[in-house]
Amino acid sequence: MGLLELLHAERERVRKKTSEAITGYEKAIKLFQEAGFVSFQALSSEIAAGFHYKIGNFSLGNHYIRLAINFYSEWGASAKVIDLKNRFAKRLNPTFYHETTQKKLNNPNTSLDQEVVLKTYNVLSEEIVLDNLLKKLIQIAIETAGATRAIYFHLHNKNLTVYLTGQSGETEIIVENFPEIDETQYPVSYLNYVFRTHRIISTRELDSSLIKDFTDPYIKEKNLNL
Numbered sequence: 001m002g003l004l005e006l007l008h009a010e011r012e013r014v015r016k017k018t019s020e021a022i023t024g025y026e027k028a029i030k031l032f033q034e035a036g037f038v039s040f041q042a043l044s045s046e047i048a049a050g051f052h053y054k055i056g057n058f059s060l061g062n063h064y065i066r067l068a069i070n071f072y073s074e075w076g077a078s079a080k081v082i083d084l085k086n087r088f089a090k091r092l093n094p095t096f097y098h099e100t101t102q103k104k105l106n107n108p109n110t111s112l113d114q115e116v117v118l119k120t121y122n123v124l125s126e127e128i129v130l131d132n133l134l135k136k137l138i139q140i141a142i143e144t145a146g147a148t149r150a151i152y153f154h155l156h157n158k159n160l161t162v163y164l165t166g167q168s169g170e171t172e173i174i175v176e177n178f179p180e181i182d183e184t185q186y187p188v189s190y191l192n193y194v195f196r197t198h199r200i201i202s203t204r205e206l207d208s209s210l211i212k213d214f215t216d217p218y219i220k221e222k223n224l225n226l
Contacts, residue, residue, distance in 0.1 A: 002031035007137040042071030135175040184221040189213035
């Protein structure tokens with residue numbers, strides 16, 4: 001979910017919706033924190049810093065670049081820590097600059113994590129065409145989650161529209177704009193719950209009677225026993 005929130009923030013940035021982009025970056029960082037993805041906390045913080053510097057909000061830019069350095073340090077990405085310290089030396093407090101230490105994590109997924117982070121960063125750095133950006137990020141989200149399918153909804157005038165779908169095929173991930181899908185292809189009850197409460201649903205909550213609706217066409221069609 002953090003990647004999708006980061007995707008949303010970038011979408012709003014491209015559309016020049018400053019407040020929505022700022023909120024999106026903050027939500028992405030929080031979601032990655034809750035999920036324990038330090039690497040993506042670092043990435044989101046670095047991207048947020050760049051955004052704030054670009055719009056002239058140097059105080060928040062400095063705040064987020066410090067967060068990024070701390071997260072990269074915790075992750076064990078020493079080369080990235082050195083790079084950011086050198087690039088932003090004039091903006092960093094000397095005490096902070098010298099006291100930041102590398103905390104190497106004993107994480108067997110570090111190399112995979114790094115590959116996904118770098119791929120995401122490259123996409124966000126290079127792509128300026130909104131539809132292309134969204135397509136590439138939804139592909140990364142599917143790959144990272146090990147999912148077979150993802151749907152990106154667009155909220156407009158309090159109405160949700162299916163904007164993109166991504167489907168994992170035999171050789172590639174196929175992304176389609178404004179696909180024609182009906183309510184048997186996604187769980188409307190879960191979506192409505194998130195829309196109503198503004199909460200992210202974890203897999204542990206899917207069977208909750210407060211969320212699960214057995215009249216939901218998707219649940220009935222798939223005969224889900226979660």
